[in-house]
Amino acid sequence: MTDARLRYGRASLALSFLVQGVTFALLVTRIPAIQDRYGISDGLLPAFLAAVPVLAGVASVATEKVVARVGPGSVLRWAQPVVLLALLGVGAGSEVWQVALALGAFGLGVGALDASMNMLGVSLQRAYGRSIMLGFHAAYSLGGIAGASMAWAGAHWDLSLLVSYLPVVVVLLPAALIGSRWYTEGRTGQDPAGAKEPGRFPSVSFRLLLPLCLVMAFAYIGDSTVSNWSAKYLQDVLGSSEQLATVPYNVYMVTTLLGRAVGDLGVRRFGAVAVVRGGSVLAAVGFGVVAVAPGAWWGMLGFTLLGLGLCVIVPQTFAAAGRMFPGASDVAVARLNVFNYVGFLVGSPLVGALGDAWSYRGAMLVPMVLVLATLVYARSFGSGPARYGGGHERASAADVG
Numbered sequence: 001m002t003d004a005r006l007r008y009g010r011a012s013l014a015l016s017f018l019v020q021g022v023t024f025a026l027l028v029t030r031i032p033a034i035q036d037r038y039g040i041s042d043g044l045l046p047a048f049l050a051a052v053p054v055l056a057g058v059a060s061v062a063t064e065k066v067v068a069r070v071g072p073g074s075v076l077r078w079a080q081p082v083v084l085l086a087l088l089g090v091g092a093g094s095e096v097w098q099v100a101l102a103l104g105a106f107g108l109g110v111g112a113l114d115a116s117m118n119m120l121g122v123s124l125q126r127a128y129g130r131s132i133m134l135g136f137h138a139a140y141s142l143g144g145i146a147g148a149s150m151a152w153a154g155a156h157w158d159l160s161l162l163v164s165y166l167p168v169v170v171v172l173l174p175a176a177l178i179g180s181r182w183y184t185e186g187r188t189g190q191d192p193a194g195a196k197e198p199g200r201f202p203s204v205s206f207r208l209l210l211p212l213c214l215v216m217a218f219a220y221i222g223d224s225t226v227s228n229w230s231a232k233y234l235q236d237v238l239g240s241s242e243q244l245a246t247v248p249y250n251v252y253m254v255t256t257l258l259g260r261a262v263g264d265l266g267v268r269r270f271g272a273v274a275v276v277r278g279g280s281v282l283a284a285v286g287f288g289v290v291a292v293a294p295g296a297w298w299g300m301l302g303f304t305l306l307g308l309g310l311c312v313i314v315p316q317t318f319a320a321a322g323r324m325f326p327g328a329s330d331v332a333v334a335r336l337n338v339f340n341y342v343g344f345l346v347g348s349p350l351v352g353a354l355g356d357a358w359s360y361r362g363a364m365l366v367p368m369v370l371v372l373a374t375l376v377y378a379r380s381f382g383s384g385p386a387r388y389g390g391g392h393e394r395a396s397a398a399d400v401g
Contacts, residue, residue, distance in 0.1 A: 006127060009184025013120050014139040016080060016179065019172045020113060021143020022150070023087055026165060027106065028227075029151035033161055034090060038099045048100065052107040053341035059111025060341070064334035066112075072119035072330060073183035075112055080176045082109035088169045091161030115337045119330045120183060121315075122322035126329070127186025131267035133315040138260035141311070145253050204331045208324060211377035212317050213339040215276075218370040219313040220343025221350065222283060222306065225367045226252050228348040229360070230303055233290070237360050240296035248303040255307030263312045272316050272381040280374040283309030287368030291361050313374065314340070320381040 027034075035045055067075055086109055089102030121136045147168075154164035227249060235245035259279075266275045286305030293299040321332040347367070354363035 005182075005184055006124065006186065008182040009120075009186070010124055010128075010132065012179040012182040012184075013117065013124065014136055016076060016113075016117055016176060016183075017136045017139040018143040018146075019080060019176050020083070020110075020117065021140040021145075022147035022168065022172065023083055023143075024110070025144040025147025026151055026168060027087055027090065029148050030154070030161060030164070033155065034099065037161060038093070038096050040096065040099075048103060050345060051100075052103055052110070053344050055104055055107030056111030056114065057338045057341040059108040060115045060334050060337045063112045063115040064331050067116065067119060067330050067334070071185060072116040072123075073180070073185060076116035076120065076183060077177075077180040079109050079112040079116060080180070081173055083113055084169050084173045084176070088162075088165050091163075091165040111337070111341075114340065115334045118318045118337060119333045120185060122318055122329050122333055124184065124186040125319055126322060126326065131264040131272070131319065133319045134260045134263035134267065134312060137311075137315040138257055138263075141253060141257035141260055145250075145257060148250070148253065204325050204328050204335060206335070209321065209332055209335060211380040212321055212324070212336055215313065215374050215377050215380075216317050216336055216339040217343040217346070218367075218374055219310055219317070220340055221347035222287070222310050222367045222371050223314075224344050224347030225351050225364070226303060226306055226310075229351050229355075233360055233364075234296055234299050238293055238296045238299045240299075244296055248300055251300060252303050252307040255304050256311040259308045259311035260315065263315070266312075267316065272320065273378050275312050276316050276381045277375055277378045279309045279312040280371050280378070281309070283313075284368045284372045285309070287364050287371065291364040291368065310371070316381055324380070 031045075031049070034040070040048060063072075063075055083106060086102050086106035089105065090099055093099050093102060117136070121133050125132050150164065150168065153159075154161075230248040230252065231245040234240040234248055235242060263275065266278075270278075283306050286302045286307075286309055289302030289305060290299055291302075293302055318333055318336065321336045322329040325332040350366065351360075351363045354360075354366060
């Protein structure tokens with residue numbers, strides 16, 4: 001495989017991550033507007049929101065079978081337009097059944113998209129022979145910041161959902177389709193023979209994959225805690241103003257971007273195990289600071305540490321699955337990706353229930369303990385060939401870009 005093809009494949013995949021970051025942020029940050037547009041009751045809203053990750057998990061499992069026949073690039077090429085058009089459908093409808101249909105399509109598309117994007121990222125990292133996964137997720141974080149900013153502008157100017165979403169889809173849909181021409185699977189001569197034969201389903205030991213599945217779920221419980229509860233916590237528990245309460249999640253997103261932008265360098269220098277351990281400790285310290293914070297600014301510091309710590313865990317979990325099962329990385333990534341949605345589903349209700357029954361300060365200690373539990377499983381991040389992600393990369397003709 002030529003260096004140019006790898007560079008183009010890496011750039012096109014980064015664009016896909018960026019587009020998905022924009023799209024997802026535009027949906028989740030306008031949930032109140034979606035609820036108002038369709039007259040969805042507070043009691044019914046959680047069912048609508050839970051349906052998206054549930055359907056995404058189903059699609060992720062199905063993607064495992066589909067990519068064995070057509071490859072992850074083909075799945076991603078069609079899943080991304082589905083997600084973008086589903087977002088447009090959310091903004092264009094007028095009846096509850098219409099938004100339900102659009103959100104269902106969004107969930108199914110997201111599951112296939114998340115799985116196939118990370119499959120391609122893992123295979124490209126294998127071809128490069130060094131850590132590049134954090135860079136892809138940095139592009140996602142950048143897209144999330146851009147999408148949240150667009151959503152803020154739409155809300156500020158009181159634009160309808162359709163007016164907010166249509167220009168974004170008009171620009172990003174053709175860009176994603178054009179970029180998809182260069183999707184590349186990073187196959188190398190060192191890949192196990194027959195690992196990519198069409199129609200073949202390589203076996204993956206769930207017992208070996210389970211530690212990574214738990215780490216993925218723990219990380220997303222932490223992430224969903226920040227996204228769903230940071231504003232309420234700062235305002236109701238730490239006594240901040242309503243305006244200041246909107247800042248922690250933005251700070252979290254920015255520090256996530258910064259951490260991922262430099263994270264690959266850390267993995268190359270110190271190895272994946274050390275980076276994941278360091279990120280887990282830093283995230284746990286962040287939750288601890290939030291739990292004992294005497295005021296809003298201390299809470300902001302805690303959420304800043306959280307972003308820097310959590311940001312490295314998810315990309316390295318996908319990369320570790322690829323190293324653990326080099327001949328079945330697509331299968332491993334698809335199954336691992338399901339626990340992304342498990343963590344998302346569990347995190348917000350868990351913290352809310354504990355906060356109501358006990359205290360929100362005490363509730364913050366639960367994700368802290370779960371993130372610390374990652375240290376128990378950190379050795380799994382060193383499994384497999386040590387030619388990348390372990391701090392001792394081998395020089396390769398694929399070391400480009």
